[in-house]
Amino acid sequence: MSTDSTFLSNQDNNEYNVENQRVYKTTLLYKIKIFFKKLWQGPAEPKDEYAPRLTYFNFLETIPDKFHERVAPIYKKFLLITYLIFWFGLVYSILIPYFTVPPHVTSGTDIKEIYSLSCSSQDEFWKGKNGACGLNGELCPEILKHEQNDIYIRCPALCDRGSWTYSLIPIGDQRIKYRGYFVGGGREVENKIEKDQLTNPYRADSYPCGAAVHAGLVSPVWGGCAKLSYKSNGQPYFKSTKGHYGVRKSIEFLSFFKSSFFFKKLKSDNEIFSQCYDPRFSVLIINIILGIPIVYLASGVVTYWVINIVGFWTICLATDPPVNIDANDPEDFANLLSIGLERFLPSCCILYVLWHFSTERTLSEPPANSNEKVSYLSRLILWYPLFWLGILNNMTFDRLPVDRLTIDDLKVQSGAIFAVGSIILTITTCAIIQAYKIWLSGRFRKYLLLYSTFTLGLVLLGNLPNLTLRVHHYILAMLLIPGCATKGRTALMFQGILLGLFLSGASRWGLAAIAETATSLLRNDPQGKTVSPPLITNYDNNSGILSWMSISPANGTNNQEKLLSKYSEISLLINDIESFTNKSIDQLNLKQILDKLPIVQDTLNNGIKDSSGDISIYLRLGRKIPNTKFYSDFSNAATLKWPSGKLTLPVPGLT
Template identity: 70%
Template sequence: MSKKQPNKFDNQDRSLSLVTNKSHSPTPPIQNPEDIPLTDFAPSTMSTSELLADDYENESGEEYMRLYHQDRKKRWLYKTKRFFHKLWIGPEEPRDDYAPRISKLEFLEELPVKFNTNVPLLYRRVLLTIYLVFWFGLCYSILIPYLTVPPSSSDPSTPLIHSLTCSSSREFWNGKNAACGLNGDSCPEIVKHSGDNDVVIRCPALCDRGSWTYSLIPIGDQRIKYRGYFIGGGDKVVSKIEDTQLTNPYRADSYPCGAAVHAGLISPFWGGCARLSYKSKNQPYFESAKGHYGVDDSIGFKSFFKSSFYFKKLKLASETFHQCHDPRIVILMINILLGLPVVYLASGATVYWVINVVGFWTICLATDPPIVVDATDPQGFASLISLGLERFLPTCSILYILWHSSTKRTLSEPASPDEKFSYLSRVLLWYPLFWLGVLNNVSFDRLPVDRLTISDLKEQSGALLAVSAIIVTISICAVIQAYKIWLSGRFRKYLRVYSIFVLGLVLLAQIPGLSLRVHHYILAMLLIPGCATRGRTALMFQGILLGLFLSGASRWGLAAIAETITSLKRDDPLGKIFPPIFTAYDSGSGVLQWQLVPENATSVAAAYNKYSSISLLINDIEYFVSDNISSLDLKSLLTNTTAPFYDSLQDTLRNGIKDGNGDIPLYIRIGRKIPNTMVYSDFSNAAILRWPSGILTLPLPGLT
């Protein structure tokens, strides 16, 4: 029999003790734990209590406690060092296993293997080609007529049908503040061009959220952002103007398609056509009304406005309409269903390229197109295809890199027949989450998070909670995937790669005049390489990240990772040329005074001299423009019978919503203007004038 070898750990562990037994012979010098090679350690056969009892059997009191805690600290340092050493080196036997098969569905797991084994490669390629041609032809026959054939009516007297986006259209309303010119004479342009108050519109699908405004729009003393932009209306008609009327009046600057969804006349799933009619008579007030399809209640406005519209019956008599409904949901369902056989039966490379190409063009042409095509414009569809091709080539280049750096390892079948590949896991995990990312505009975009900037997060209710949940989720997924990378023995490599990524982002954030913007397509590009493992977690993470990458690349293009501060403001106030500041109002004389140049203005005086005209808005319409003056007789302006708003003011005093003192509110804002142009500075917040009592409430600080 071989002689029993002593346990190394027993001798070395006793050498760690700082205590010597005084009754025994002198012991060898104490060895520093840091000098002990980690490979020399083996698990001890003695328990901790036995070791401590043996080391400290002749010690007592304070000396015992001091030595005990000193030894425990050394043990903790050793364990910490051993942990990081093992973390850096990796497991002794690295492994990266494929997702386990679903044992209860073994027949379905084996079916793709039998198909690829028994059907020759040439036949499979021919079959795939025929299948893709059929797939393309089916989508072409459904989608292209909607994009190229103008909507029409069986009645030749029906006005031209206008294809709109879900949000604003300059053909209907030019914009906020003084964009419609003096007295609002430039709006609504559609009525002036058509010569008829009736207008038929065609709206795309998903206008329940597409009609949101992401830039600040002032309505009286309200600041509207991150919600649907429709004022008044509702399907509970208070007083009918004509028998075919279906809704109360909406303020004319409301988004028409958003208002139609709010009124329940157009479905957010299928889109559709609607007929609206503009009122020539001013509306004295607009009450908030409950919306359909889960959209927000409309915005209330308690004073008069220059113009309004209401919806009426679309079909008059036996009239019928064609090409009104948006087929994007049908196209989406077809692409999801027809993609299943490819994901289930085809090789990893075929799955990757076919599904990603389909996902890109599904976004571009159907679910979230970068431009809405007006079928009456011959160049509309061509422009959309041109824009799609402009983004498609660089997208394919990035997909090629992602395939070779990460996805090839996850989706490709094993070369050895001994390894089992779960085709069902690819179908059940990778594929659904891929489409969840592709449909970012109806999934993650509906979270109360617009952009990861402090100002945006403060303006959206629930944004901080949503961001916290997103950060926690990403962190958990990152830890899981980091462990998978460690198990595969590649932790050091990826730690270096992601250290470079983080350092690069930090350096980009330091560029003066630019703000770091990690768009969701960039976030996907950064995270996909870290998912270069096999197994279920990699399938899930890669699926959703690839979908998010395509969503950003197809819809928005490869936007810059660092953007100027001005571009991030969208259509929000720029703060470059400040408006005058209201300082005083004499209710007796009716004189309103303001300070021309704010004390905290950073612009030079020459810039303010350029904006030498003063523009005054009453109820969000420009009604007064004059040269560089510092006061105005507001009472004379409001009582002037020749003023363009005088009749509206008198009608509102008779029929409007009054407070307890019999007053109606008038909202007054002031701004600067370059003479004889349509170039304006920012405007002030609204001061509220209670009329006819003449009580003025000065505005809160801020710009609109």
């Protein structure tokens, strides 16, 4: 009897549990259904209210109201025009001399030219990597053909980051990318060559302005002038040294190089320098300060257009110019204005669309018969600072370890994955907040359709043949600003930073394509499409013979004969300088070549040797079209220990 009772009791419990689960599932499904129904239909009473005024600063909140009530429209227009003319004249008087008056050094009646450089490479100082400088580097530095060894240079601001290389540059067996390109140097001078010498030698292909910041001679904030001196008889080694202004250590290269430069004391007693310092931060501070009354007192539409136009030209002419300006060439400044105007008109068209479909709702004032009031302080405190944060993208977000959202770039940069994850998390959080605000305003369905269309369009663009989807930050801003079409504080914040990012991309880089070819994404990295370089296989120290073998081209064996006949010369780089070219052969006497280089013996006597008394020599091979400057990719470097003759073969890859 007890067994039967137990069985019935267990059966009842099972039935009870099944019923509970059914009810629970029904309730959960019901809740989910209700949630999506409410999500789709929106709130019963949609609302979208302006940011409330700040109670503790009520006096400041009412000043704009009193200004609009007491000043007639005609006088407001007159004040605005006068204010803008004053603003323009002040900035003009600071910027134009820097762009149009050539910098120079006056010493009595003698006037010396100062070269205006960009932060990165300059062709007349060093033409480029691999074989760009010709046989034995005879084309570099080109500037020494018509100048003395001592040269004055002017560097712009922000060269602490502007001297980074974003395409691969090989140095010996190193592959340099995403860091400042300056080799050796440093202020702790080991062996002075001249009395006024301030630094150790930098390898001659180092970026001069980056090296000047690394040495602490040029400010990353104000730029400045420096004096450098070239040494053309070779340098046996370049040690890594610490940098100034937060710049990381220089690149180390413990072998010889054709030429070098060092910095010298800039001024003597009778020298006067003109136009050395970069005024971009002065202009930036002036524009930020003079924009405050516009944002605080003007209407939404005036604020929008004045501040956006000022932001566009601040980037183009001051904080991040698209081209380097040499004041000795009047066409340079004209070219800068031409580029700015080329990008300004389409940017204004996009700004008009963004205003009409999104920003007008956030920044414009309520109708006269409305009880709502605009919080001018919220506009000033939330929208305006974040706008400039986006405008200064090259000083803010560009300093994150993220160059481009491609797998190869993310692998190269340390910390890139974490930074991208943080960016995605931030954007997702902001998107959820703004989506809720859109839902509260009763327009969720409309925007769901809009962003579904955007997503579908991006998917289609991402699947175009032979093209890679590139959502530049100006495009990202254009996609996200429509979703910020509400009136509250979150919309003020998000629109401010997104408008700044849009202008940063449009003014500095132009309206670049949303889908680009793989070749354009490589910048100046190895292309991997022409004939593949030979592969070093052996070195015989007794005979001095270096041997190599040809390998199939990267784009298929069918074109091998055609490619090999076109690229019919072999080019050998010794320590990154082209030292031998000849018709297509498979070996050469390397010992004869090294014996003809005096710097090799000097390095054995004065350079840095390993425990066996050897120095390292780096060898790279490529192919060349005869009588041209067209080269294939080069191999990675093989390392030869000299004079013992021990050879370490190159790792796979191209340079």
